[in-house]
Amino acid sequence: MNAIEVQGIGKNYKNYELSDVTFEAPKGYITGLIGPNGAGKSTIIKMIMGIVTPDQGGIRVLGQDTGKEEAVYKQKIGYISDENIFYDWLSMEQMKKVVAPFYKDWDELAFQRYMDQFELPMRKKIKDCSKGMKMKYAIAIALAHNPSLLIMDEPTAGLDPVFRRELLELLSEYILDEQRTILFSTHVTTDLDRIADYVTFLNRGRLVFTDTKDEILERYVLIKGGKELLDNDVRQAFVGVRETSLGFEGLSADRSSAVSMFGNSVMYQQPTLEDIMYFTVKERKVRV
Numbered sequence: 544m545n546a547i548e549v550q551g552i553g554k555n556y557k558n559y560e561l562s563d564v565t566f567e568a569p570k571g572y573i574t575g576l577i578g579p580n581g582a583g584k585s586t587i588i589k590m591i592m593g594i595v596t597p598d599q600g601g602i603r604v605l606g607q608d609t610g611k612e613e614a615v616y617k618q619k620i621g622y623i624s625d626e627n628i629f630y631d632w633l634s635m636e637q638m639k640k641v642v643a644p645f646y647k648d649w650d651e652l653a654f655q656r657y658m659d660q661f662e663l664p665m666r667k668k669i670k671d672c673s674k675g676m677k678m679k680y681a682i683a684i685a686l687a688h689n690p691s692l693l694i695m696d697e698p699t700a701g702l703d704p705v706f707r708r709e710l711l712e713l714l715s716e717y718i719l720d721e722q723r724t725i726l727f728s729t730h731v732t733t734d735l736d737r738i739a740d741y742v743t744f745l746n747r748g749r750l751v752f753t754d755t756k757d758e759i760l761e762r763y764v765l766i767k768g769g770k771e772l773l774d775n776d777v778r779q780a781f782v783g784v785r786e787t788s789l790g791f792e793g794l795s796a797d798r799s800s801a802v803s804m805f806g807n808s809v810m811y812q813q814p815t816l817e818d819i820m821y822f823t824v825k826e827r828k829v830r831v
């Protein structure tokens with residue numbers, strides 16, 4: 544079963560077009576939405592939240608179409624925006640009193656526990672909080688109503704490496720009961736290397752791939768070889784190539800064809816998601 548189904552969505556802005564994007568976030572798993580700046584990650588998340596309306600296609604969240612009976616499914620979503628959506632002039636305690644009544648499953652004890660765990664002082668005004676504190680506060684609020692679906696737009700932005708790792712662990716634990724689902728966007732792919740089950744990659748408003756992380760990492764291969772091997776046919780076989788003084792480094796999206804093409808004449812390496820994003824985005828820039 545899928546917690547989120549995005550089907551052929553599109554959106555036209557003045558200098559940007561999102562086109563024909565389809566992917567799912569399966570229930571019980573963590574799905575990462577990756578892409579460079581301006582790829583369209585926030586736009587898609589806002590569409591899932593019903594804040595932006597798609598020009599084409601449709602989205603189903605927890606079995607309901609977005610835009611209809613929104614309040615019902617939104618009760619079950621914990622949403623972390625990439626913008627500050629809280630009233631800056633209130634303290635964290637006061638803001639909580641504004642937000643909590645909207646949720647019928649608000650769990651005050653859980654909220655207090657997260658505030659303690661994240662070392663957040665209740666009486667501090669939101670405007671006086673650091674970027675990381677605001678993010679931690681948004682996470683505490685989002686988790687305190689026990690959402691079955693957690694949707695987060697760049698949740699690790701502004702977090703120090705220690706809390707970043709703690710948050711990723713907390714998210715892994717959060718889905719252990721297999722009833723909860725997480726979708727989060729990031730351009731820091733190492734977050735996904737650690738915890739994502741599925742990865743959806745967007746570039747310039749287009750879907751590059753959507754698959755399980757393991758299958759993606761198995762399909763792609765990073766190849767290092769000497770310059771003499773690099774002719775036009777070889778270049779065409781790569782998603783992207785980087786020439787160095789000693790030779791080349793290229794990314795292939797088809798491991799078995801690459802092995803039959805190069806045999807033992809090159810070195811093969813397992814790429815990271817960052818390598819895949821780097822070569823894909825770099826090549827697209829050159830071709831445009």
Ligand SMILES: Nc1ncnc2c1ncn2[C@@H]1O[C@H](COP(=O)(O)OP(=O)(O)OP(=O)(O)O)[C@@H](O)[C@H]1O
Pocket residue numbers: 556557558559578579580581582583584585586587730
């Ligand atoms: N309301 C709007 N009006 C016009 N253009 C918009 C609007 N909202 C977003 N865009 C454009 O859509 C494109 C995608 O933006 P979006 O914020 O979805 O990207 P992103 O992948 O989240 O990027 P980042 O990683 O930098 O946050 C950008 O070119 C942006 O300028």
